[in-house]
Amino acid sequence: MGRLSNLRIVDPVLTNLAIGYSNNEYVAETLFPLVPVDAERSKLPIFGKEAFRLYNTERALRARSNTISPEGITSMDLVTDEHDLEYPIDYREEAESAFPLESHATHVVMQGLQLGREKKCADMAQNAANYGASNKITLSGTSQFTHASSDPISVIETGKEAVRAKIGKRPNTMVIGAAALRPLKFHSVLVDKIKYVQKGMVRLEQMRDLFEIENIVVGEAIYSTDAGVFTDVWGDNIILAYVPKKKSDVEREVMEPSYGYTPRRNGKLLVDKHVVSGGKIEMVRATDNYRPYIVGADAGYLISDTNA
Numbered sequence: 415m416g417r418l419s420n421l422r423i424v425d426p427v428l429t430n431l432a433i434g435y436s437n438n439e440y441v442a443e444t445l446f447p448l449v450p451v452d453a454e455r456s457k458l459p460i461f462g463k464e465a466f467r468l469y470n471t472e473r474a475l476r477a478r479s480n481t482i483s484p485e486g487i488t489s490m491d492l493v494t495d496e497h498d499l500e501y502p503i504d505y506r507e508e509a510e511s512a513f514p515l516e517s518h519a520t521h522v523v524m525q526g527l528q529l530g531r532e533k534k535c536a537d538m539a540q541n542a543a544n545y546g547a548s549n550k551i552t553l554s555g556t557s558q559f560t561h562a563s564s565d566p567i568s569v570i571e572t573g574k575e576a577v578r579a580k581i582g583k584r585p586n587t588m589v590i591g592a593a594a595l596r597p598l599k600f601h602s603v604l605v606d607k608i609k610y611v612q613k614g615m616v617r618l619e620q621m622r623d624l625f626e627i628e629n630i631v632v633g634e635a636i637y638s639t640d641a642g643v644f645t646d647v648w649g650d651n652i653i654l655a656y657v658p659k660k661k662s663d664v665e666r667e668v669m670e671p672s673y674g675y676t677p678r679r680n681g682k683l684l685v686d687k688h689v690v691s692g693g694k695i696e697m698v699r700a701t702d703n704y705r706p707y708i709v710g711a712d713a714g715y716l717i718s719d720t721n722a
Contacts, residue, residue: 429684440528441589441631441648442535445655445714446674446706456677457489458709492677493705497530499523500699508696519698520685527702529647532635535676535706536647539589542716544708548576550716558719559597566601570625573654573715580712581671587655588630591648595632627654652717656710673713679703 470480501519508515542550551573556563574584590598598604604616607624622630633648655673682703689696708714 439634440532441633441635442532442706443676444587444629444631445539445589445653445657446535446676447657448678448704449675450680451492451494451677452680454494454679454703456492458492458675458707460488460490460709490707490709492707494677494679494703495705496682496701496703497527498699498701499526500697502690503696503698505694505696516687516698520700523685523698523700527700529635529637531676531702531704531706533637533647535674536633536635536649538706538708539653539674539714540591540649540651540716540718542718545711545714545716549580549711549714550718552718554719559594559601562602564601565603566598567603567624569717570627570652570654573717574627577654577656577713577715581656581710583656583671583713584626585654585656585713585715586628586659587657587673588625588627589648589653589655590630590632591651592632592634592646593650594652629657650719654715654717656713671710671713673710674706674708676704676706 469482473480501523503515503519538544542552551569553559553564553569555561557569558564559566559569570588578584598621599615599617601616604621604624605614608616608620612620616624618630618632622628633646635647636644637647638644656671657674658672682701685698685700687696687698
């Protein structure tokens with residue numbers, strides 16, 4: 415009996431709860447959409463830019479066809495990592511609890527896993543070293559959005575054009591750090607554009623029209639240090655990116671450029687339970703298996719220090 419009580423038992427009810435769990439404060443999947451993979455190691459095909467080359471297509475009478483010299487297809491190695499958290503429930507707590515502790519435990523461990531993934535993605539996206547020289551800008555002085563002389567629309571347009579010049583597509587996604595949002599909401603240049611329909615503040619849906627970017631989200635998540643200090647996950651930055659719209663596996667066009675992906679092992683997001691301390695403590699454990707990647711830095715543009 416002792417041995418059986420320590421066996422790992424996957425709980426389908428709690429697993430379904432975990433799969434359906436989401437937190438609207440987390441925006442990492444906007445830049446790094448989850449892609450199912452069947453193994454911890456896989457390869458992502460990387461295609462060249464031969465589709466953008468200008469070819470001589472005119473064929474003379476009885477001449478051979480114009481043959482393309484292919485650049486070749488390379489690949490990028492993808493590796494996923496296991497992540498897990500467990501929550502202890504004492505049998506005495508379970509007996510006295512006025513609410514379902516197992517569901518609460520599942521919520522807490524999933525919150526921890528999602529926050530960890532959010533932080534990993536945010537750190538990658540906000541690291542200027544991950545971008546080429548023409549795909550980033552650091553604002554200072556009068557160019558900062560807190561300064562009355564700054565022009566956010568012009569800065570965003572420059573970023574959009576930088577991405578288009580590299581991949582032939584304009585960014586369709588913008589992630590705004592919470593600290594960078596306020597100066598945009600009340601910036602005179604933006605407010606002036608909507609003054610006839612609304613006064614005082616620019617909303618996100620209006621920014622989508624003003625910047626001509628269909629998917630704009632705000633990184634609101636915070637985390638606590640060991641000292642109890644709360645810090646923004648997404649700093650005073652803006653990330654522009656082209657990320658393909660979600661499609662089924664059959665329809666997914668692997669040749670389409672994309673800023674990032676998060677490969678995740680199929681079926682590895684699950685919740686199990688096991689008993690410790692002689693059967694007096696039940697552990698509710700959530701497990702996930704993933705690793706985020708910037709697969710196309712040319713498809714992204716980083717705007718830093720927008721509110722220093």
